[in-house]
Amino acid sequence: PMRIIAIANQKGGVGKTTTAVNLAASLANTGMRVLVIDLDPQGNASTALGVDRQQRRHTIYHALYGDCSLADATTSTAVEGLDLVSATVDLAAVEVELSDREDREALLRGVLGQLNHLPPAQQPQFVLVDCPPTLGLLTINALAAADSLLIPLQAEFLALEGLSYLLRTVETITGKINPGLTIDGVLMTMVDKRNNLSTAVCNDARSHLGALVYETEIPRNVRLSEAPSHGLPVALYDPKCTGAVAYDALAQEFLNRHHLW
Amino acid sequence: PMRIIAIANQKGGVGKTTTAVNLAASLANTGMRVLVIDLDPQGNASTALGVDRQQRRHTIYHALYGDCSLADATTSTAVEGLDLVSATVDLAAVEVELSDREDREALLRGVLGQLNHLPPAQQPQFVLVDCPPTLGLLTINALAAADSLLIPLQAEFLALEGLSYLLRTVETITGKINPGLTIDGVLMTMVDKRNNLSTAVCNDARSHLGALVYETEIPRNVRLSEAPSHGLPVALYDPKCTGAVAYDALAQEFLNRHHLW
Numbered sequence: 001p002m003r004i005i006a007i008a009n010q011k012g013g014v015g016k017t018t019t020a021v022n023l024a025a026s027l028a029n030t031g032m033r034v035l036v037i038d039l040d041p042q043g044n045a046s047t048a049l050g051v052d053r054q055q056r057r058h059t060i061y062h063a064l065y066g067d068c069s070l071a072d073a074t075t076s077t078a079v080e081g082l083d084l085v086s087a088t089v090d091l092a093a094v095e096v097e098l099s100d101r102e103d104r105e106a107l108l109r110g111v112l113g114q115l116n117h118l119p120p121a122q123q124p125q126f127v128l129v130d131c132p133p134t135l136g137l138l139t140i141n142a143l144a145a146a147d148s149l150l151i152p153l154q155a156e157f158l159a160l161e162g163l164s165y166l167l168r169t170v171e172t173i174t175g176k177i178n179p180g181l182t183i184d185g186v187l188m189t190m191v192d193k194r195n196n197l198s199t200a201v202c203n204d205a206r207s208h209l210g211a212l213v214y215e216t217e218i219p220r221n222v223r224l225s226e227a228p229s230h231g232l233p234v235a236l237y238d239p240k241c242t243g244a245v246a247y248d249a250l251a252q253e254f255l256n257r258h259h260l261w
Numbered sequence: 262p263m264r265i266i267a268i269a270n271q272k273g274g275v276g277k278t279t280t281a282v283n284l285a286a287s288l289a290n291t292g293m294r295v296l297v298i299d300l301d302p303q304g305n306a307s308t309a310l311g312v313d314r315q316q317r318r319h320t321i322y323h324a325l326y327g328d329c330s331l332a333d334a335t336t337s338t339a340v341e342g343l344d345l346v347s348a349t350v351d352l353a354a355v356e357v358e359l360s361d362r363e364d365r366e367a368l369l370r371g372v373l374g375q376l377n378h379l380p381p382a383q384q385p386q387f388v389l390v391d392c393p394p395t396l397g398l399l400t401i402n403a404l405a406a407a408d409s410l411l412i413p414l415q416a417e418f419l420a421l422e423g424l425s426y427l428l429r430t431v432e433t434i435t436g437k438i439n440p441g442l443t444i445d446g447v448l449m450t451m452v453d454k455r456n457n458l459s460t461a462v463c464n465d466a467r468s469h470l471g472a473l474v475y476e477t478e479i480p481r482n483v484r485l486s487e488a489p490s491h492g493l494p495v496a497l498y499d500p501k502c503t504g505a506v507a508y509d510a511l512a513q514e515f516l517n518r519h520h521l522w
């Protein structure tokens with residue numbers, strides 16, 4: 001069955017886009033069919049997957065408004081088995097333009113429902129939704145549509161602060177809008193083992209959240225921040241670097257959690 | 262005269278809070294009277310200045326609703342000459358609750374207007390507003406109230422992407438809501454001279470933006486990310502570290518730009 005995973009955290013710059021793009025590529029490299037939805041008006045996931053601004057004619061914005069089908073807005077990427085629905089800054093208008101609609105929280109769920117009409121062999125097995133750094137209407141749409149939530153957590157003090165607010169928001173969502181939403185896991189990112197603060201934050205997260213926290217940690221690795229400037233996931237940019245190896249390990253652990261391994 | 266500076270960039274994790282808190286502290290250490298407004302529901306600036314959640318009884322949220330005066334919501338900090346108006350997650354409700362009001366973009370401007378009734382010797386000389394990582398109603402309020410905008414720009418490829426959108430948004434604001442808004446400058450943050458990408462992004466920013474970019478660059482320095490866990494700006498936590506020295510240099514350059522030095 002298809003699984004929809006929201007990748008969200010209202011704290012900025014914690015590795016949401018880097019995780020969406022590179023986990024997706026690593027999953028595709030194991031033979032899975034994966035679709036990334038760029039739900040951030042910054043359009044960073046689209047850039048990181050090599051889709052230039054000029055190529056973003058039909059985007060998630062148009063699909064949400066019903067101006068085109070999801071299939072029209074879907075493009076292939078440099079990775080076999082990985083497709084993308086891109087975003088531009090137009091998407092920022094959704095927060096204002098659609099906020100009066102009764103079904104404003106369920107727009108994305110409706111659009112992703114179109115995937116159910118595909119023959120199973122063409123359906124993506126995983127849909128990863130990259131969220132903007134807020135808990136506004138776009139992220140709420142992702143949580144309403146998702147089966148589970150993956151939370152990238154930067155190994156920094158300020159990043160820990162916002163976690164309890166995010167978890168409370170998830171409880172509100174499961175209570176009303178999407179009772180089936182579960183937490184897929186918390187992923188430690190930009191971990192620097194030489195740095196006491198980073199190690200302390202990882203230990204803190206594990207002692208508070210236990211098995212929710214992925215064993216796999218993503219180390220700070222400059223190749224991860226270089227890859228987007230080449231429009232490639234790190235698996236294609238530098239497959240042997242520590243960042244690529246970590247995201248491959250994450251894909252294995254992720255598949256284990258979803259009993260697909 | 263009092264100057265109001267918005268510190269904004271919709272890209273997440275680029276050093277907005279770190280800059281608001283540490284520039285404010287360095288300015289206060291030169292004898293200036295400074296007020297920091299935490300306009301981010303994450304409340305990171307409040308935490309970084311040592312004001313615990315339990316102490317945030319009257320916040321910017323209450324002042325925006327008119328439930329208390331700005332003076333009631335203002336607290337002192339560990340730094341002589343630096344006061345704070347704190348924030349909690351309640352502030353997130355503003356984006357929805359106040360979006361119908363005619364004056365929704367000018368709420369902060371109205372509240373900060375209360376400072377004009379203070380005797381000049383008690384007025385802050387600088388008000389720094391820490392913004393959340395979006396261009397929603399809260400950041401628009403900051404841009405509507407501000408005399409100028411300081412843009413922290415992380416020395417990373419993805420951070421450059423959003424800059425042109427931010428500059429276009431500023432043009433819309435100056436056209437309609439706040440014709441007097443200028444750009445104070447662009448500050449390179451988390452600069453790592455050993456890293457080619459970081460150096461390339463700095464060079465790129467300077468060639469595109471010229472004199473807008475501050476001479477002072479803020480280096481990546483772990484002491485800057487440790488200081489918030491002690492509730493102190495870096496000037497009090499580790500005054501000789503490279504991060505503290507850089508923010509002191511920034512304060513000097515900032516005062517030069519405002520012809521106060």
Ligand SMILES: Nc1ncnc2c1ncn2[C@@H]1O[C@H](COP(=O)(O)OP(=O)(O)OP(=O)(O)O)[C@@H](O)[C@H]1O
Nearest residue numbers: 012013014015016017018133219220221225273417
């Ligand atoms: N493990 C890592 N090592 C080094 N750099 C990283 C790592 N993960 C992400 N980065 C870089 O850090 C910056 C922030 O990461 P990213 O943009 O993925 O975070 P985000 O949470 O999506 O940000 P936003 O909140 O703006 O959406 C980017 O420049 C990215 O290239």
Ligand SMILES: Nc1ncnc2c1ncn2[C@@H]1O[C@H](COP(=O)(O)OP(=O)(O)OP(=O)(O)O)[C@@H](O)[C@H]1O
Nearest residue numbers: 012156273274275276277278279394480481482486
């Ligand atoms: N120069 C620096 N060197 C090292 N770490 C830094 C530096 N500047 C900021 N940091 C750390 O990087 C993280 C992001 O910085 P900060 O929270 O100030 O960014 P922000 O733009 O305010 O984020 P948000 O978009 O979530 O509001 C924080 O953990 C902070 O402590």
Ligand SMILES: [Mg+2]
Nearest residue numbers: 016017040044
């Ligand atoms: Mg992102």
Ligand SMILES: [Mg+2]
Nearest residue numbers: 277278301305
């Ligand atoms: Mg901040």
